[in-house]
Amino acid sequence: MEAFAHLVATAADDKATAAASSAGYAYGLAAIGPGIGIGYLVGKSVEAMARQPEAAGMVRTTMFLGIAFTEALALIGFVVFILIGL
């Protein structure tokens, strides 16, 4: 009986560990995409501003909104992480 209880407790620990590590992987993977996206977005925006400084205001406005929208993907990954693994 004690061995069975120990087995059940070990299985529960394994499940919790697996959930935590899966959530960590999910958060890490969810942060990679937005990182690439923001890098590409800001790089192209800087190129546009260097090419046409007179349009910098418009480019900066749309760049900032684009950054925030892209960051929402990472935030969604973060929320999944706190709901599953934290």
Next chain:
Amino acid sequence: MNDLQNGQQADAFTTALQGPAPEVKVTKDMVRRGLIVAPLLIVVCGFIWGMHGAYSGAYGIALVLINFALAAALVATTARISLALMMGAVLFGYLIRLGLIFLAVLLVKDSGWISLPALGTTIIVSHLGLLVWEMKYVALSLAHPGLKPARP
């Protein structure tokens, strides 16, 4: 400027953008709207998750608004120095702000008043909702500069 007229581009390392910062204006709009809808979100969270949900909703909205303000301050400050610095600051700022949000949640996760589902839902809903709301205003302003909609 003569070089720019010949189809070449300025050096991103030495070019700085002076003048008003549009992202600060955008963020002020979003913060103002966030403060307007915050009571509604808090009431909805309180209705669904109870008092803990209401506290968590308020905390989530505060996190989102501070995140926007930090991002705008970073872009506005570095753009006055150099475009290349702005790019680096945005990329590292993304990592730092994610870390700060993680730290802010980690600090309160074991508190008695926190409800993680309410916090997560509020973060996503307020972040995307405020962006879409602002996007509507910005898109109309860019498409029809003479027809700026009235601010709330």
